[in-house]
Amino acid sequence: MSEFDAIIIGSGIGGLVTATQLAAKGAKVLVLERYLIPGGSAGYFERQGYRFDVGASMIFGFGQQGTTNLLTRALAAVGENIETIPDNVQIHYHLPNGLEVKVERDYQEFLQNITACFPHEQQGIRRFYDECWKVFNYLNSMDLLSLEEPRYLVRSLLQHPLSCLGLARYLPLNVGDIARKYIQDSDLLKFIDIECYCWSVVPAAMTPMINAGMVFSDRHYGGVNYPKGGVGQIAQKLVQGLEKAGGKIIYQARVTKILLEKDCAVGVKLANGETYHAKKIVSNATRWDTFGKLISPKDVPINEIKWQERYKKSPSFLSLHMGVKAEVLPIGTECHHILLEDWEKMMDGEGTIFVSIPTLLDPDLAPAGHHIIHAFTPNWLADWQELSPTNSDNSSKSRAKEAAAERVIKRLEKIFPGLDAGLDFLEVGTPSTHRKYLGREDGTYGPIPRRKLPGLLRMPFNRTAIPGLYCVGDSTFPGQGLNAVAFSGFACAHRIAVDLRL
Numbered sequence: 158m159s160e161f162d163a164i165i166i167g168s169g170i171g172g173l174v175t176a177t178q179l180a181a182k183g184a185k186v187l188v189l190e191r192y193l194i195p196g197g198s199a200g201y202f203e204r205q206g207y208r209f210d211v212g213a214s215m216i217f218g219f220g221q222q223g224t225t226n227l228l229t230r231a232l233a234a235v236g237e238n239i240e241t242i243p244d245n246v247q248i249h250y251h252l253p254n255g256l257e258v259k260v261e262r263d264y265q266e267f268l269q270n271i272t273a274c275f276p277h278e279q280q281g282i283r284r285f286y287d288e289c290w291k292v293f294n295y296l297n298s299m300d301l302l303s304l305e306e307p308r309y310l311v312r313s314l315l316q317h318p319l320s321c322l323g324l325a326r327y328l329p330l331n332v333g334d335i336a337r338k339y340i341q342d343s344d345l346l347k348f349i350d351i352e353c354y355c356w357s358v359v360p361a362a363m364t365p366m367i368n369a370g371m372v373f374s375d376r377h378y379g380g381v382n383y384p385k386g387g388v389g390q391i392a393q394k395l396v397q398g399l400e401k402a403g404g405k406i407i408y409q410a411r412v413t414k415i416l417l418e419k420d421c422a423v424g425v426k427l428a429n430g431e432t433y434h435a436k437k438i439v440s441n442a443t444r445w446d447t448f449g450k451l452i453s454p455k456d457v458p459i460n461e462i463k464w465q466e467r468y469k470k471s472p473s474f475l476s477l478h479m480g481v482k483a484e485v486l487p488i489g490t491e492c493h494h495i496l497l498e499d500w501e502k503m504m505d506g507e508g509t510i511f512v513s514i515p516t517l518l519d520p521d522l523a524p525a526g527h528h529i530i531h532a533f534t535p536n537w538l539a540d541w542q543e544l545s546p547t548n549s550d551n552s553s554k555s556r557a558k559e560a561a562a563e564r565v566i567k568r569l570e571k572i573f574p575g576l577d578a579g580l581d582f583l584e585v586g587t588p589s590t591h592r593k594y595l596g597r598e599d600g601t602y603g604p605i606p607r608r609k610l611p612g613l614l615r616m617p618f619n620r621t622a623i624p625g626l627y628c629v630g631d632s633t634f635p636g637q638g639l640n641a642v643a644f645s646g647f648a649c650a651h652r653i654a655v656d657l658r659l
C-alpha cells in the first residue's frame with residue numbers, strides 16, 4: 158500500500174515547486190532531502206556573521222506580471238511571498254580589448270550601451286534582441302504547464318494559437334542561428350556568445366533560443382530581483398508553504414535506491430535502511446545520479462543511455478566566498494560582474510569569472526561595514542581528484558586551493574583594487590565540495606549538449622521510460638536556471654496531477 162501520492166527525492170527548487178504544486182492540489186506529498194536544509198544549489202550557509210548563497214544570486218522569475226514569473230507564482234500557490242529587491246543592472250561585463258558593457262534593466266538604455274560599443278551594428282543589435290522579445294512575449298501570454306499533457310496543448314493551441322505556433326517554430330532553434338542572421342561583427346558575435354555562456358555554459362550556437370528569449374527579455378520585464386534575506390529564503394518559504402498545505406519534508410534522508418516492482422517505480426530506500434512507498438516517485442537528482450545510482454545500471458532504460466550520448470556534464474565551479482571590508486568596493490559598483498580577458502579562454506577552466514555581491518542589495522547579509530563577494534569560475538572535478546586526501550596528503554589539496562584562490566583574487570584586483578588587502582573572510586569551494594554538499598555527480602552545474610543539437614527539442618520532459626518515475630530539475634526541459642527548474646516543477650506536478658486524476 159502506498160503511504161503517499163508522491164515522493165520527491167531532493168528539495169532543490171525543481172523538487173520543491175513540484176511538491177508545493179502537488180500539495181496545493183490536495184496530494185499527499187513527502188520530500189526526502191539528504192542535506193540539513195532545503196534548496197540544493199539555491200541553499201545558503203552562514204560563517205562569522207556572513208550569510209552566503211551557495212550558488213549565484215541572479216534571480217529571474219520574481220516579476221509581478223505575465224505568466225513567466227514562476228517563482229512568484231510557485232510561492233503564491235501555497236500562500237507565501239518574498240520581499241524582493243530590484244537589481245537595476247543584470248551584469249556589468251568586463252571583456253577583452255577594454256569592452257565594458259552594463260546590461261541595464263531598462264531595455265532602451267541597454268540597447269544604447271551596446272550600440273555605443275558597436276555603432277555600425279545598430280540595426281542588427283535591435284533586430285536580434287527584438288526577436289528574443291518575440292519568444293518571450295509568446296511564453297508570457299499563456300499558462301506554462303506540462304507539454305506532455307495533450308489536453309493542455311490543445312487548450313493552449315485554441316486559446317493562444319499564435320504563441321503556440323511561434324514557440325513550436327523556435328523550439329528547434331539556437332541563439333547562434335538567429336544572431337548570425339542580423340549581426341556580422343565578430344566581436345559582437347563573441348559578446349552574444351558570452352551573453353549565452355554565462356547562464357547556459359555553452360556558446361550561442363548551442364544555446365536554445367527559447368531560453369535566451371526568457372533571459373534576454375525578462376531581465377528588462379520582470380527584471381532581476383534579489384530575495385530579502387538571501388536566495389535560501391526561496392526554499393525556506395516553499396517548505397513553509399508545503400507544510401501548511403499538508404506536505405512533509407524529512408532532512409538527512411539520503412535516498413540510495415528507487416524501488417521497482419514489475420518494472421514500475423513504487424518507493425524508495427534510504428541510506429539508513431528505511432523504505433517509503435508512493436504512487437509516484439519524482440527524482441530531483443541529476444540524470445547521472447538518478448539513472449545508474451538510484452536506478453541500478455541494469456535497469457537503466459535505453460532512452461536514458463541515448464540521452465547521455467547527446468548531453469554531457471558541464472564543468473563544476475571553483476567558488477570563492479569572500480567577506481570584505483566595504484571600502485574595497487568603489488562607489489557605484491554593480492551586483493553582478495563577468496570578467497574575461499581573452500575571448501579564446503571563455504570556456505576554459507578558470508577562464509570566465511562570475512561575481513555576485515548580494516550585500517549591495519541586502520546589506521543585512523554581512524556584518525556592518527562589510528560586503529560579500531562570491532566569485533566563481535568553471536572548474537573540473539578531475540583536476541582535484543589526484544589531490545584528494547584519500548590519494549595523497551590533505552595539505553597538497555589545501556595548497557592547490559590557496560593557489561587557485563590567489564589567481565582569482567589577483568585577476569579581480571583589476572575591478573576591485575585592494576581586494577586582497579581588504580579580505581576579512583575566505584572560504585574556497587571546489588568541485589568536490591559541490592559534489593559532497595549538493596549530491597550532484599562530479600559537482601556538475603548541469604547538462605550541456607555534446608554537439609550542436611536542435612534547440613530544446615532533445616531535452617526530455619518529466620516522464621521517464623520507467624512507469625511511476627518522473628524527473629524534475631535541470632536535467633529536464635528546459636535546463637539550468639532557477640526559473641527554468643521552477644518551470645520543470647510546474648510541468649512535473651501538472652503531469653502527475655493528471656496521472657493521479659487529482
Ligand SMILES: NC(=O)c1ccc[n+]([C@@H]2O[C@H](COP(=O)([O-])OP(=O)(O)OC[C@H]3O[C@@H](n4cnc5c(N)ncnc54)[C@H](O)[C@@H]3O)[C@@H](O)[C@H]2O)c1
Nearest residue numbers: 167169170171191197198212213215412596630631637638
Ligand atoms: N540563478 C542563480 O543565481 C542560481 C542560483 C542557484 C542555483 N541555480 C540553478 O538551480 C538549478 C538546480 O536546481 P535543481 O532543482 O535542478 O537541483 P539542485 O541540485 O539544486 O537540488 C537537488 C536537491 O536534491 C538533493 N538530493 C540529491 N540526491 C539526493 C538523494 N539521493 N536523496 C535525497 N536528496 C537528494 C540535493 O541535496 C539537493 O538539495 C541549477 O541548474 C542552477 O542553474 C541558479
Ligand SMILES: CC(C)=CCC/C(C)=C/C=C\C(C)=C/C=C/C(C)=C/C=C/C=C(C)/C=C/C=C(C)/C=C/C=C(\C)CCC=C(C)C
Nearest residue numbers: 213321324325355356368371493494511512635638641644
Ligand atoms: C501546441 C504546439 C504545436 C506546440 C507547443 C509549443 C509550446 C507551447 C512550447 C512551449 C515551451 C515552453 C513552455 C518553454 C518554457 C521555457 C522556459 C520557462 C525557460 C526558462 C528558462 C530560464 C533560464 C534559462 C534562466 C536562467 C537564469 C540564470 C540567470 C541562470 C544562471 C546564471 C548563472 C549561474 C550566472 C550568474 C552570473 C553572474 C554574473 C553571477
